[in-house]
Amino acid sequence: MTGAQLIARTLQGYGVTHVFFVEAVLRKTLVELEALGVKRVSAHAEKAAVYMADGYARVSRRPGVVMCQSIGASNLAAGLKDPFLACSPVISLTGRKPPLARYRNAYQEIPHLSMFDAVTKYNVACDDLQQMPFLLSQAFREATSGTPGPAHIDVLGALGEVTDKTEAAVEARWEDAFRQYPPFRPAPEPERVQTATRLLAQAQRPVIVAGGGATASGAGPEVVALAEALSLPVATSLNGKGCIPGNHPLSLGVVGSYSAWCANQIVHQADLVLFVGSHTGDQVTNGWTIPASGTPVIQIDIEPTELGRSYPNAVALCGDAKVTLGVLIEALAGAAKKEAWAAQARQTVAAWDAEIEPLCSSDAVPIKVERLCRELTRHLPPDAVLVADTGWSGIWTGTMVYLNHPGQTYLRAAGSLGWSFPAALGAKCGAPQRPVVCFSGDGAFYYHLGELETAVRCGINTVTVINNNSCFGQCVRGVQTAYGSQPGNAEEIYRFAPVDFAGLARSMGCLGIKVERPQDIAPALKEALTAQRPAVIEVITDPASQAPDPWTPKA
Structure with missing residues (x-):
C-alpha cells in the first residue's frame, strides 16, 4: 500500500475522527482520510492547528493529530509547548526535504527535528516507509502512556509527498489500548497504601489537592468520594478544576498563584496534603510556598519520576489516580471524619464568597x-x-x-x-x-x-x-x-x-x-x-x- 493509505488507515484504526492541518501537507493522505470518514480541519496557522488538536485531545481523552509542511514545522513546534506543559497527547506529522536537498541551501528548509526535542515525549524521523507502521504505533503508545504528552514524526518530502506516494509491503496496525488515555491503570503497592491510610486517619487537618492527572484519569467521582468519606477539604489546580463541583461544601476552589485566597489559606494550614495527579510546580503551590515547607505530603502519580519532585513524600503512591483513590477509599472505610476541620474550611470559603459578592x-x-x-x-x-x-x-x-x-x-x-x-x-x-x-x-x-x-x-x-x-x-x-x-x-x-x-x-x-x-x-x-x-x-x-x-x- 502507499504511505498515504497506511497513515490514513492507521489514524482511523486509532479512533481519530478529525485531523488539523495547514495546507499544504500529505495531500494524498488527506484524500484517503476523507474516504474513510475522518474530518479534515484546515487552519490558518500552525499554532492554531496545534491548539485545536490539543483541545480535541483533552476533551475526548483521545490523541489529537496535527500536520504541516516543512516550512511550518518551526511554528508547529512552538505550538506544541502548550500541550507539552498540559500533558496532552498531540501527535504531529511534518514534512522535510529528502537527503539530497540537505546542506545545499534548499528553499524554505532548515534542520528542524531538534526543535521538537523540548516539547515532545517522542521525536523521530521516518526515512523509509517500512518504518512507518512501527513509528506511528509507538507515537500513539508514547503519547497516551504514563503522563500523556506530544509525539512528533518527521516524514519525507517538504509536503510529505515522498512518504505519501511511496509504495511498500506494509500493513496498517493499531492497538486498541492506545486509542485513549490512560491505556493502563496501575495500582500502588499495598504496603504503601497501608502507610498512606494510617497517615490520613491520624492527620487532624488533611487536604486533597487534585491536579490535571486526576482529570486525565477521570477520577473526579473518587476525589469526591474520598473527601466525603473523611470530610476532607478539596482544592484543585487549574487543570484539576471540575474534579469536585464548585458548590460542594468541601470545595475550596483553585489553589496556588491563580487562586482564591480561601484555598491558599486552608492548604497552608493543613498538617497533611494529598496531591492527586499534580506536578507540584510553582503555579499550584504559589512558588512552592503552599503547602508550607515541611508539611507531610502524600503524592499520587502515574509517573514515578514526579513523586517527590518538589516536596519530599511521606509516602509515594505510584498508580493511576482513579484506581489509587478507589483503593484508599476502601482501606479507609469506617475512619473518623474530620468534621471540625471541614467546618473551619467552610467558614473560610464563606468569607471569600462574602468578599466577592458585591462585585459579582x-x-x-x-x-x-x-x-x-x-x-x-x-x-x-x-x-x-x-x-x-x-x-x-x-x-x-x-x-x-x-x-x-x-x-x-x-x-x-x-x-x-x-x-x-x-x-x-x-x-x-x-x-x-x-x-x-x-x-x-x-x-x-x-x-x-x-x-x-x-x-x-x-x-x-x-x-x-x-x-x-x-x-x-x-x-x-x-x-x-x-x-x-x-x-x-x-x-x-x-x-x-x-x-x-x-x-x-x-x-x-x-x-x-x-x-x-x-x-x-x-x-x-x-x-x-x-x-x-x-x-x-x-x-x-x-x-x-x-x-x-x-x-x-x-x-
Missing part, C-alpha cells in the same frame, strides 16, 4: 468582570465545556466561574496567550454534542481571530465570550510600576485601539453580539448557545477590574 452582583457600567463570571456560572449548561485562556482569563474563570455540575469540563491554557479560541474549536470537534464556551480577553483573541473563518467554514459552533477591556489588563500595574514617576506614554505598551469584535464576527458569518450592560449578558448567552452557528459575545468590561492576587504566607 454589581450592576455597574462598564461591566465588572466578576459579574460576567457570575452570569457564566448561572448559565453554563450542565454538560458544557468551558475553555479559558491564560493570564487573567485563567484567574477569572478559575476563581469566579463555578462549575456546579459534574458533567461540566474545564480546559485552560498551560501558558500560551491566544490558545483558548482555537482550542475551543478542537474541543467542539472532540465533543460535538456538548456546548463549548470559550472565555478570552481581547488581547488573547487577537492572536487567532482568523480562525473565525475556519469555524464558519467547518461548521464548528462554539460560543466565544470576549472580555473586552481594550488592553492587556494583566500588564497595566507592571507597566505603571516600571514608569513610576517618570513621564512618558505608559498606555502605548498595553492599550489597544477600539475594535468592534461583534461586528467583525458578523462580517465573517458568525453571530456577533455586543453587551454593554450586565442585565444583557444572560440573554446574549442564551441566544448564542442556541444559534446553530459560531457565536461571539463581546462584553465591554471595566479596565479597572483587577483579578484577585494570590494569598501568600508571610516569609
Whole structure:
C-alpha cells in the first residue's frame, strides 16, 4: 500500500475522527482520510492547528493529530509547548526535504527535528516507509502512556509527498489500548497504601489537592468520594478544576498563584496534603510556598519520576489516580471524619464568597468582570465545556466561574496567550454534542481571530465570550510600576485601539453580539448557545477590574 493509505488507515484504526492541518501537507493522505470518514480541519496557522488538536485531545481523552509542511514545522513546534506543559497527547506529522536537498541551501528548509526535542515525549524521523507502521504505533503508545504528552514524526518530502506516494509491503496496525488515555491503570503497592491510610486517619487537618492527572484519569467521582468519606477539604489546580463541583461544601476552589485566597489559606494550614495527579510546580503551590515547607505530603502519580519532585513524600503512591483513590477509599472505610476541620474550611470559603459578592452582583457600567463570571456560572449548561485562556482569563474563570455540575469540563491554557479560541474549536470537534464556551480577553483573541473563518467554514459552533477591556489588563500595574514617576506614554505598551469584535464576527458569518450592560449578558448567552452557528459575545468590561492576587504566607 502507499504511505498515504497506511497513515490514513492507521489514524482511523486509532479512533481519530478529525485531523488539523495547514495546507499544504500529505495531500494524498488527506484524500484517503476523507474516504474513510475522518474530518479534515484546515487552519490558518500552525499554532492554531496545534491548539485545536490539543483541545480535541483533552476533551475526548483521545490523541489529537496535527500536520504541516516543512516550512511550518518551526511554528508547529512552538505550538506544541502548550500541550507539552498540559500533558496532552498531540501527535504531529511534518514534512522535510529528502537527503539530497540537505546542506545545499534548499528553499524554505532548515534542520528542524531538534526543535521538537523540548516539547515532545517522542521525536523521530521516518526515512523509509517500512518504518512507518512501527513509528506511528509507538507515537500513539508514547503519547497516551504514563503522563500523556506530544509525539512528533518527521516524514519525507517538504509536503510529505515522498512518504505519501511511496509504495511498500506494509500493513496498517493499531492497538486498541492506545486509542485513549490512560491505556493502563496501575495500582500502588499495598504496603504503601497501608502507610498512606494510617497517615490520613491520624492527620487532624488533611487536604486533597487534585491536579490535571486526576482529570486525565477521570477520577473526579473518587476525589469526591474520598473527601466525603473523611470530610476532607478539596482544592484543585487549574487543570484539576471540575474534579469536585464548585458548590460542594468541601470545595475550596483553585489553589496556588491563580487562586482564591480561601484555598491558599486552608492548604497552608493543613498538617497533611494529598496531591492527586499534580506536578507540584510553582503555579499550584504559589512558588512552592503552599503547602508550607515541611508539611507531610502524600503524592499520587502515574509517573514515578514526579513523586517527590518538589516536596519530599511521606509516602509515594505510584498508580493511576482513579484506581489509587478507589483503593484508599476502601482501606479507609469506617475512619473518623474530620468534621471540625471541614467546618473551619467552610467558614473560610464563606468569607471569600462574602468578599466577592458585591462585585459579582454589581450592576455597574462598564461591566465588572466578576459579574460576567457570575452570569457564566448561572448559565453554563450542565454538560458544557468551558475553555479559558491564560493570564487573567485563567484567574477569572478559575476563581469566579463555578462549575456546579459534574458533567461540566474545564480546559485552560498551560501558558500560551491566544490558545483558548482555537482550542475551543478542537474541543467542539472532540465533543460535538456538548456546548463549548470559550472565555478570552481581547488581547488573547487577537492572536487567532482568523480562525473565525475556519469555524464558519467547518461548521464548528462554539460560543466565544470576549472580555473586552481594550488592553492587556494583566500588564497595566507592571507597566505603571516600571514608569513610576517618570513621564512618558505608559498606555502605548498595553492599550489597544477600539475594535468592534461583534461586528467583525458578523462580517465573517458568525453571530456577533455586543453587551454593554450586565442585565444583557444572560440573554446574549442564551441566544448564542442556541444559534446553530459560531457565536461571539463581546462584553465591554471595566479596565479597572483587577483579578484577585494570590494569598501568600508571610516569609
